[in-house]
Amino acid sequence: MHRRLLLAAGATAVLGAASGAALAQSYPTKPVRLVVPFAPGGTTDIIARVVAEKINGPLGQTMIVENKAGGGGSVGATEIARAAPDGYSLGMATVSTTAANPAINPKLAYNPITDFTPIINVAATPxxxxxxxxxxxxxxxxxxxxxxxxxxxxxxxxxxxxxxxxxxxxxxxxxxxxxxxxxxxxxxxxxxxxxxxxxxxxxxxxxxxxxxxxxxxxxxxxxxxxxxxxxxxxxxxxxxxxxxxxxNRMAYYGIYGPKGMPRDVVDKVHAAVKKTIDDPSVKKRIEDTGSLIVANRPEEFAAQIAAEFEVYKKVVAAQKLTLE
Missing domain, CATH: 3.40.190.10 (Periplasmic binding protein-like II)
Structure with a gap:
């Protein structure tokens, strides 16, 4: 009896892993939205649209840019933090939304370190x-x-x-x-x-x-x-x-999703974005703005976000900055 239960539990685990793997393998089966947490016309919007225009080949689906402005970027960031972690709702991660704004506003509805899945830093800009x-x-x-x-x-x-x-x-x-x-x-x-x-x-x-x-x-x-x-x-x-x-600190413009995204989905998005910005025409459009291509790994981007958050917490404390 005990052996049968163990076998059944093992079979369930295998089936669960298999279904998760199948889900990741099929991703994406519909358009992916990319939330820009600022109004059209700014740098975040520019870089998002340059990537989205060319990513359909490497990703296998269209990427649709949506502008969700307000709260110094916190409105759009909060929407991504609360989205389903299935890879169909991604956001543009900036210094403003992941470091500066959280450092000055501890009442934000998200934690920049624990509520997101960093995927790739696309570019750094002066x-x-x-x-x-x-x-x-x-x-x-x-x-x-x-x-x-x-x-x-x-x-x-x-x-x-x-x-x-x-x-x-x-x-x-x-x-x-x-x-x-x-x-x-x-x-x-x-x-x-x-x-x-x-x-x-x-x-x-x-x-x-x-x-x-x-x-x-x-x-x-x-x-x-x-x-x-x-x-x-x-x-x-x-x-x-x-x-x-x-x-003398540069800004960054990366892509992240909600916390808890499957690693296979993260890797697919990372590979698609990396292949897109490796395209000479895309690379030139980004570099012509004065930006530098970064294209780092998810773990590297996560470490970068954490480090920048610490920097701005110290700036806010040292300069006694508040929202008022």
């Missing part, structure tokens, strides 16, 4: 402070002098409260001894539109979304967060060069 051409300075020295001369006179736009643009600009203000009023938006796209229109004089943004306006002369780049000066902006110094190395 950040930039840029100004409208009407701003009375065209370089960093003049920019800093103007801010110090008129504290509180100017405002800056960002992709949202608690986002990387918000926290990095606040860190810049603290370290440079300046005061600029924060104007948060529901994504980089709307923030850029108002800055280009001259309604806000300064923006802290990721370079890919701001670069076209900089190249057109509709924005003036002042200083960038990057390992070294960029070929696209050879005359623009890095934060490290101007003595503000703590601000």
């Amino acid at each position: 950040n930039v402070i840029a100004v409208h051409p009407s701003f009375p300075a065209r370089d960093y020295k003049g920019f800093l002098a103007e801010l110090k001369k008129s504290p509180g006179k100017y405002s800056y736009s960002s992709s949202g409260t608690g986002g990387i643009g918000h926290l990095q600009m606040e860190l810049f203000k603290n370290l440079s001894g300046t005061f600029v009023t924060h104007i948060p938006y529901r994504g980089a796209g709307p923030a850029l539109n108002d800055t280009v229109a001259g309604q806000v004089p300064i923006i802290f943004d990721n370079l890919p979304s701001a670069l076209p306006f900089i190249q057109q002369g509709r924005l003036i780049a002042i200083v960038i967060a990057a390992p070294q000066r960029l070929a696209q902006l050879p005359n623009v110094p890095t934060f490290k060069e101007v003595g503000l190395e703590p601000v």
Whole structure:
């Protein structure tokens, strides 16, 4: 009798494993949605759409981009955290949603370390402070002098409260001894539109979304967060060069899903994204924005998210930053 029970239990386990494997092997059998937690037009949206446009071959299904803006990216991130872990609801993971926002807002409905399954970091991108051409300075020295001369006179736009643009600009203000009023938006796209229109004089943004306006002369780049000066902006110094190395942090744009995703499904998505960004045409489109391809493994991306979260928790504590 005991032997029969053991055999039955073993058969059930084998069947369960087999059905799980079959599910993973059949994935995906329908379109996969990719949630962008910001409005259209920003860097997160740009990179998501570049990948989604070409991934149908490697993935075997269409990837549909959905913009879910709000809360500095937390609305879209929360939706992914609560989704079924079947691989059909994925999200764009950014520094804002996985590090900066959780660091400044402990009341978020998700934990960036435990509520997601990191899959792949697609690219790292520089950040930039840029100004409208009407701003009375065209370089960093003049920019800093103007801010110090008129504290509180100017405002800056960002992709949202608690986002990387918000926290990095606040860190810049603290370290440079300046005061600029924060104007948060529901994504980089709307923030850029108002800055280009001259309604806000300064923006802290990721370079890919701001670069076209900089190249057109509709924005003036002042200083960038990057390992070294960029070929696209050879005359623009890095934060490290101007003595503000703590601000010299790049952003990342990866793909993750809800916690508990089957490893086989994670591996399929990872392989499909990796093959897509290895395509020379896709790689060129991403690199032309000033971004650097990363394409790391799930475990490496998870470690990166955890490390960045710790960095921003320390920034928030050291600078006494709050949402108010």
